[in-house]
Amino acid sequence: MEKKIRTDSGIEIRPLYATPLPMNEMPGEFPFTRGIHASMYRDKLWTMRQYAGFSTAEESNKRYHYLLGQGVSGLSVAFDLPTQIGYDSDHAMAEGEVGKVGVAIDSLEDMEILFAGIELEKVSTSMTINATAFILLALYIALAKKQGADLQKISGTIQNDILKEYAARGTFIYPPQPSMRLITDIFDYCSREVPKWNTISISGYHIREAGANAVQELAFTLSNGKAYLKAAQAVGLDINVFAKRLSFFFNAHNHLFEEVAKFRAARNMWAHITKELGATDPKAQMLRFHTQTGGSTLTAQQPHNNIVRVAVQTLAATLGGTQSLHTNGYDEAISLPTEAAARIALRTQQIIGYESGIADTVDPLAGSYYVESLTKEVETRAWELISKIDAMGGSVSAIEQGFIQDEIAQSAYQYQQEIENGEKIIVGVNKFTVKEEPDTDVFRIDDSIRKVQSEKLENLRGRRDNKKVTSLLEAIAARAQTPENLMPLVVEAVENYCTLGEIADSLRNVWGEYRGI
Known part of the structure; x- marks a missing residue:
């Protein structure tokens, strides 16, 4: 018998509330607008991740144990820039960057230290890595084997989304075609050797951080996803097998309702894209996604205001049905997050998950005339952009022609103009400002890390x-x-x-x- 869930006043909360509008599909059923699981968070909350990694593997390992002790249910690894673009810490190109924006990983020895005391078979790990994703995945698998883990049971995600690197972020190494070959090699290998591993996290997050709006984030991300599907099919992979291990990575910004609409539209659109390309298994048609709150929305001015922004963005992600979530620290516009900031960010998720009641029913905003209409409008505009990209020959061609980059640049420019002319208000930046003293309690990484890593390599x-x-x-x-x-x-x-x-x-x-x- 299903457990009864009630409000604080004793009112029983139904698992599902019907909407009289045309989008009244059932959650857990095609096209999954209302969620990919019939019960969503009533049975299990989203995975609460905290993105962490800095300095050496030893220092990052300490932070992971701290976060696990605070209640995170999944690890999320940030790598430094040299690791992201395929340079060892002692390479001339690595100078000044070792350990700065993430952890430095040069070899299996570093990986062993990074996860010391953590059983890979018992934890889900997400790794934000793209051009060198094939190497980091190999390192993770090698470590799992050394631990004696069953590779059929280890779970996690590599970002492995190289197309958005060409379009928005820049940490690519090889030309597009061989990079796509590495991705399909990973799809094929993992389908046999590591079947629970999510082989790609198709990322709208960095597209949004580069300046795209919500509609562009959705359209460009799904277009890239479509390109990966076609590339895998071109080398003979079965869409009903490999598409089950694809996941997505979206941004959550401050417009609560547009963000919820974006997430609902994304599931609906991806279900139709996969079906059109031949997917018949419902699990191959589902869009599963991780969310991170918007880094570009954080302000260095009045940084404690960011706690409120992150809470709003957490609501957007969870009301929109995310499968996992990372919440940013309030101080991340200034530095890597301190332990205190990371804890507040995690507590934000925990308070919303356990105290707000939004997990008690499936798709809480379904039936809102505003949200249903906005979902349809976001979807319509995203399809228009996808049609333009398809006419160019798909995402790879659109990137090579500079179309996606130009669209993002124009959107970023327009957004900045609206802030500067006061049309868009950013609290503490262009309105409600105060005179502030510089914050000296920031987290800094010492340049001596490069020497430590170089000595390890030698x-x-x-x-x-x-x-x-x-x-x-x-x-x-x-x-x-x-x-x-x-x-x-x-x-x-x-x-x-x-x-x-x-x-x-x-x-x-x-x-x-x-x-x-």
Whole structure:
């Protein structure tokens, strides 16, 4: 018998409330507008993640244990810039960046330290990594094997969304075509070896951070998703298998109702896209997504105001039916979050999840004339943009022609103009300002981290079997010139302590580097 849920006044809350409007599909059923699960949060709350990673693996490991102790239900790893673009910490290009925006990972030794005391079979891990996603995934798998974990049971996500890097963020290495090949290699390998792993998190988050509006975020993200589906099908993969392991990553901004509408429209649109491309299994038609509150909405002025912004954005994500959520620290416009800020961000999720009542019924805003109408309008405008991209030959072609980049740039410019002329109010920035003293309680990373990592690398290279390392790097370069899957060799390479930079370079020598348009 299902547990009865009541308000504080004793009013029983039904699992589902009907809406008289045309969008009255049932949650858990195609096209999933109202949610991908019939009961949504009544049975289980969203996964509460906190994005963390900085300095060395040792320091990040301490933060992970702190967060797990505070009640997070999933880890989310941030990597430093050299790791993101395939350079070891001792490379000249890494100077000044090691450990700054995330943790530095150079080899399996760092990965072992990063997750020391954490059983990978018992935790879900999300890794925000793209150009080098294939290497970080290999490192995670190698570590799981060393721990004796059952690879059929380990779960998590790699972002692995290279198209949005070309369009909005810039941490790419190789040209688009070989980059897409790496992605389909991961799809194929994981479908056999790590079936519970989410092989891509198609990201609207960074598109939005670059200046896109909600409609553009939705349209460009789904267009990229469509490109990944077609690329996988082109190499013979079954959409009913690999599409089940695709997930999405969206931004949550301050316009509560438009954000809820965006999330509801996204599920509906993706269901139709996958069905059109041949998906018949409902789980291959579902859009599952992680959300992060909007980094670009945070202000350095009156930073405590950001606590309220993050709470509003948390409501948007959860009212919209997200599967997992990261909430930003209030001080992130100034520095990496302090432990205190990270705790408040997590408590925001916990208070909303356990105290607000929004988890008691499925799709709480269904039937609102405003929300239903807004959902339809967002969807209509997003389809118009997708049609333009399709006419250009799809996302890859639209990116190569600069269309998506130009659209984002125009939107960003318009938004900034509205702030500067006062048409759009940002509290504490262009209205309700106060004179403030600089905040000295910020989290800083020391440049000495590079020396620490460089010494580790020197020590590692002196102890490993360098003849075996050379052989494996040559094998990776040779296989890159064939259609054979690269992942088994990359896993073997990291198990033999080839470094991230060495593996990335072995492919740079074959494919070259992409310089953009």
